[in-house]
Amino acid sequence: AQTVTQSQPEMSVQEAETVTLSCTYDTSESDYYLFWYKQPPSRQMILVIRQEAYKQQNATENRFSVNFQKAAKSFSLKISDSQLGDAAMYFCAYRSAQGSSNTGKLIFGQGTTLQVKP
Amino acid sequence: DAGVIQSPRHEVTEMGQEVTLRCKPISGHNSLFWYRQTMMRGLELLIYFNNNVPIDDSGMPEDRFSAKMPNASFSTLKIQPSEPRDSAVYFCASSSGQGRRGNTIYFGEGSWLTVV
Numbered sequence: 001a002q003t004v005t006q007s008q009p010e011m012s013v014q015e016a017e018t019v020t021l022s023c024t025y026d027t028s029e030s031d032y033y034l035f036w037y038k039q040p041p042s043r044q045m046i047l048v049i050r051q052e053a054y055k056q057q058n059a060t061e062n063r064f065s066v067n068f069q070k071a072a073k074s075f076s077l078k079i080s081d082s083q084l085g086d087a088a089m090y091f092c093a094y095r096s097a098q099g100s101s102n103t104g105k106l107i108f109g110q111g112t113t114l115q116v117k118p
Numbered sequence: 119d120a121g122v123i124q125s126p127r128h129e130v131t132e133m134g135q136e137v138t139l140r141c142k143p144i145s146g147h148n149s150l151f152w153y154r155q156t157m158m159r160g161l162e163l164l165i166y167f168n169n170n171v172p173i174d175d176s177g178m179p180e181d182r183f184s185a186k187m188p189n190a191s192f193s194t195l196k197i198q199p200s201e202p203r204d205s206a207v208y209f210c211a212s213s214s215g216q217g218r219r220g221n222t223i224y225f226g227e228g229s230w231l232t233v234v
Contacts, residue, residue, distance in 0.1 A: 033221050043207050043227070095223070097221065106161075110160055
């Protein structure tokens with residue numbers, strides 16, 4: 001069974017600085033997807049960034065980028081130029097690409113609460 | 119485009135009452151998921167449907183919980199009778215399952231349930 005681990009329950013960053021959130025996962029599959037979701041106090045789950053395991057290039061979305069190390073099964077999220085609105089809980093998630101229907105559940109890490117200090 | 123729509127957003131009910139949570143997935147999406155989030159257990163998958171058919175309901179806690187998807191644009195999660203330990207945020211999510219981009223799952227805003 002696949003597992004996702006976020007070892008940092010809480011992180012803090014100064015506004016305008018850069019912060020990296022860690023995520024490791026365990027799987028025996030070769031084809032899968034990885035995601036970072038943001039959950040602000042409103043509790044809405046917002047997709048931040050996605051990575052396809054077959055792609056070597058790290059995904060980027062504006063100030064958000066990932067460091068995907070497939071061999072090490074590591075998938076960290078880097079937030080550059082942190083803003084007060086980035087304060088939230090961040091979840092790393094795994095989804096299998098196996099199966100003809102390409103469906104499957106998201107497996108979540110425990111989450112990391114990010115505090116942004118003005 | 120409209121996202122995943124859930125109702126009610128908030129519900130407070132008394133123990134023993136029936137609770138029905140509703141979800142409208144994104145139009146064209148053929149996979150639908152119900153998740154529950156609590157402080158103790160984090161995010162748990164309760165059930166997911168593909169083309170309106172339940173594929174995996176192993177996460178449904180017990181017989182008090184039931185989920186239906188009568189058509190491609192509507193699903194319900196029912197708790198009967200409700201108990202205080204059911205208090206949580208319940209998320210509905212959907213994905214298109216079409217090609218590589220279809221593997222992104224989009225979430226609704228959640229239904230906050232409090233059972234007193």
